[in-house]
Amino acid sequence: MSTGLKRRSVFDRSGSTLGGRSGLMMTPMVDVVLVILIFFMASTTIAGYEWFLQAAVESPDGSSGAQEEARFALPAAVIGVDLVRGSDGVTVVYGLAGDAGVSLERAVEMIGGMEIGDGDALRVGLGAGDDVEMGDVMRVHDAWHGRGVQVVMRVGR
């Protein structure tokens, strides 16, 4: 079906409707590009760059949640790591240096320097006091995750 309208190129120099001016019409293109630019800038700001740290949840019987293990396989060793907020407001990590607590920075350093043969053979039961900030918990979790060790979040106090 013909509409009688003839499609014109943006480069079309013949029959100009702009009072005799000719050349490429940039205005609509600039408009659209600007809108797209603003949209992508805004969506990047909102979404951020997110990813995920996986953790098992302690099973109700208090075990490390390893239900899928082979029947005759040796159970994974479990290290208990606890974060406690000291009286000075600084988070202290227990479970890495015997009974002594270490600072968060030292704990991350120690985890990074540990000799871990097979990450699957080790699990970490991670617990924290109610007033310990999630940023600190995630930092320790991050350190273990970087070593390929599965973290089990402890629900009990």
Next chain:
Amino acid sequence: MKPRSIIGKHGGNSGGGVNVTPMIDVVMCLIVFYLMVGQLALDRRSSIVLAETVTGVERAEVVDAIEIGVLMDGGLTLNGESIAVDRIGGEVSGMMARQGERFGGVRVRADEEAGFGAVRPVLAALQEAGVGGVEFVTLRAAGGGG
């Protein structure tokens, strides 16, 4: 200078008719504006400041994950809606049953300044609902490579 009508047939364009270019521009701007405002208003993600981590798992595919938000003041959200802690277990169980095989896991979006005391009851509720694992949403730190 005399203002010209967009449907003016005299003086300017010999083709006549309505000039739709400015209208499309304005409509596009409005669409983008409402999309952004709607996104911000629908969920309360923007009020949660996530912790930065050097490692993490990226998810390319979109899955039907249940998302639990833990705000700095200890408030909780389930898929963007405020919820009381004692309702989380039941709601998550119901969602898991409805999603069936499409169930994409549970994601916890916790503010970095929220206390673990706000997250613990959430994990306990998930434990009772039969959820074996969670994914903590974090921000990729500069230089983080997975």
